[in-house]
Amino acid sequence: MAWYHSYFKGLPQRAWKLHQDDEHTEFEVDFLQDVLEIKPGDQVLDVLAGYGRHALPLAASGAQLTCIDISEEYCEELTAAAGRKKLPVTVVCADVLSHVYPENTFDAAYCFGNSFSFFPRPDLQRFLENISRALKSGGMFSLHTENLAESILPNFQGxxxxxxxxxxIYLAENVYQPLEGYIESEQTFISGKEKVTHTVHQHIYTLAELCFMLENAGFEVTGTFANIEADPFQLGDEHLYLLARKR
Known part of the structure; x- marks a missing residue:
């Protein structure tokens, strides 16, 4: 069983949520509405949706959201939040690699928050192909990561x-495994007397490799940005916001 099946619960889950910046999330939601060309009534797929920090405001603006995540705690939180606000959100608690998506259904899809780096190369290719099949022809897809090779490796921190x-308190001991192409990270979370440690594998892709895999999955990459202001991505930039259209 992969590490992410048991990671997102308890203290690590709470730390991830607390680390998010609400104002920046609002800017990302505006970015998604713009680049994905989301209109009221559109069917939108949020892959690895977490607690719905993007999905809930998108649904509030009129989109029909389908959210998939493996964390039962996040799925329960998102379901409850959507129910309280009476928002059009369907929550699927499942492994994104094994879940069967309805084909040619969604107008747009996105995966934000470093999530795609959970997967080794064969699994990532399958992950992208699954999203491509779920999208309508011409549907837009966007992903965000801070784990691109051009971002991580120039200033790698052990x-x-x-x-x-x-x-x-969050602590990490990181080792880059060049033959396998991933960072093995021993991550520790401490709060008072509580301490939780996980060993995590974050798979590192170059931008060229990622674009190649997207092309093989049936996408045309239309933009690679360093920020939500859409400045072109360059070596050393901390973030990648990528935009692609299903052919």
Whole structure:
């Protein structure tokens, strides 16, 4: 069983949520509405949706959201939030690699928050092909990551730590495995007397490799940006926002 099947619960899940910036999320939602050309009534797929920080505001603007995530805690939180607000959100708690998507159904799809780097190369190719089949012809897809090779490797850090809200401390011991193309990270979360440690594999792709895989999955890459202002991505940029259209 892959590490991400059991990672997103308890302290790591709470730390991830607290680390998100609400104002930046609002900007990302505006970006998604713009580049994905989302209109009221459109069917939109949020892959690895988490607790719905993008899905809920998109649904509030009139889109019909289908959200898939493997974390039962996140899915329960998202279902409850959508129910309270009476928003058009369908939540699917499943592994994105094995879930059978309805074909040619969605007007747009997105995967934000570093999630696609969970997968080794054969699985990522299948992941992209699944999304492509679910989209209508001409449908738009966007992904975001901070784990691109051009972002991570020039200033690779073997160790790092940072404080998170609610007195949570995050520490990581990182080793890059060049033959396999992933970072093996021992991540520790500490809050008071509680301590949780996971070993995580983050698979690292070059931009050219990622574009090649998208093309093989039936997409045409139409934009690679360093930020939501759509500045072109360059070596050393921290973020990648990629936009593609299903052929």
């Amino acid at each position: 160790r790092n730590w940072m404080p998170v809200q609610d007195d949570i």
